[in-house]
Amino acid sequence: MSDFYYSDRNDPPTPQEQETITPEAWGALVSLVDQALDNGSLARAFPLRDCHNHHKAGDGPITGVDRPKLFRAVRGEIPRLPLVPDSHKAYRLDADQVPDTSTALDLIEFIGPHIHQPDGEDRSCYWDGMIDVHYTFAEFIPQDPDDLFFDEQPRLAPGQEEYRQAVERIFRRQGLAFTLDRQMKVSRRGPYEARAQLSKFRPQTGDQALDELFTLATTRFLSPDLQERIWALEKLWDAYEWTMTLHPEGKGKKDSAPKLLRQAAGGSEELFQLLDTEFLALNKIGNGFRIRHFGRFKSHELPSSEFVDYLFTRMLAALAFVLRSSGRMAT
Structure with a gap:
C-alpha cells in the first residue's frame, strides 16, 4: 500500500530512480527472506519433517523449512549470491555483503513463487516441555490458463501478495526503479x-x-x-x-x-x-x-x-x- 507509513501519506514520494541495490535495501530483503524461513512460508516448498513423536523419519507432519535443501537450490540457481554457514548445517544470507543488483533481483524472483503461508500451526509437547510445531497448508490450485479470460489477475498462493507488497515497499522507500508484478517477475520502471x-x-x-x-x-x-x-x-x-x-x-x-x-x-x-x-x-x-x-x-x-x-x-x-x-x- 502506498499509504503504509505517515511519510507515504504526507511527504512527497521518493523518486524511484536508483538502479543499484543499496546496502539498506539488501538488508531489508534479507530480513524479508529470514521472516519467510521463520514463519513457515517456505516450508511447503522445502518441507522439513522431523517430528519427535513420529517414528518414521521424513514421513510425518511438516515442522519447518528444510534449509539445507533450500539453500542447495539457491546456490545452484543463483551462484553469485553471498551465503555464510549457519547453525542449521546449511547456509544463510549474508546481510553485510551486498551482491550485484541482478543477483539480488534473482533472489526476489526465486523466493516469490515458493511462498505459501501456513493456514495453521499445531504445537505438541514431546519431552520435558519441548515443543514441536506442525504446519498445515490450505489447498491451493493455481489458476488454469484457460480461466484467465474470466480473471484479470492471476491467483496467488497465500502470503504471496503480502510478500509482493513488502518488496514493492522496499523498492519505493529506497527509491529503487524496480517493480515486482503478480507473476513474481521484477522489471525496471524505466527512466x-x-x-x-x-x-x-x-x-x-x-x-x-x-x-x-x-x-x-x-x-x-x-x-x-x-x-x-x-x-x-x-x-x-x-x-x-x-x-x-x-x-x-x-x-x-x-x-x-x-x-x-x-x-x-x-x-x-x-x-x-x-x-x-x-x-x-x-x-x-x-x-x-x-x-x-x-x-x-x-x-x-x-x-x-x-x-x-x-x-x-x-x-x-x-x-x-x-x-x-x-x-x-x-x-
Whole structure:
C-alpha cells in the first residue's frame, strides 16, 4: 500500500530512480527472506519433517523449512549470491555483503513463487516441555490458463501478495526503479522521462509483425540487465526502419519516409522540417554508434547505461508522435 507509513501519506514520494541495490535495501530483503524461513512460508516448498513423536523419519507432519535443501537450490540457481554457514548445517544470507543488483533481483524472483503461508500451526509437547510445531497448508490450485479470460489477475498462493507488497515497499522507500508484478517477475520502471510514453505506447500500424516488434522492444527495455536494454534499443531501431516504409504510396524507404512525416505534420511545413531534422539526427546516431552496424572503425561503443536510456527515450518519443499523428496508434 502506498499509504503504509505517515511519510507515504504526507511527504512527497521518493523518486524511484536508483538502479543499484543499496546496502539498506539488501538488508531489508534479507530480513524479508529470514521472516519467510521463520514463519513457515517456505516450508511447503522445502518441507522439513522431523517430528519427535513420529517414528518414521521424513514421513510425518511438516515442522519447518528444510534449509539445507533450500539453500542447495539457491546456490545452484543463483551462484553469485553471498551465503555464510549457519547453525542449521546449511547456509544463510549474508546481510553485510551486498551482491550485484541482478543477483539480488534473482533472489526476489526465486523466493516469490515458493511462498505459501501456513493456514495453521499445531504445537505438541514431546519431552520435558519441548515443543514441536506442525504446519498445515490450505489447498491451493493455481489458476488454469484457460480461466484467465474470466480473471484479470492471476491467483496467488497465500502470503504471496503480502510478500509482493513488502518488496514493492522496499523498492519505493529506497527509491529503487524496480517493480515486482503478480507473476513474481521484477522489471525496471524505466527512466522518469520514458514512463508516461511507455504506458501509452500502443501502436496500431496495420502490420501485426511490426506492432509485435515494438512490444518486444518496449518490454525488454524494462529489463534490469543492460545487455537486454541494448538489445531492446536495436529492436527499436529495426522498428524505426520498418515504420519509415509504412506510407501506402511510398516506393521504398526513401520515398515513403518523407510522405509519412508530412502526413504526421498535418500540412505544417515547419513541423515537417522539424521532424525531418529529428529523424536525420537519429539516423546519424544509429550509424555512428554500435546499434545497428558493427565494425572496428565504423562505429563507437555505447558509452553508458544512461546513454542507452536517452537514445531509447528520444527515439520512442519521435516514433510515438509520428504514429499517433498519422493515425497509427491505438486510442
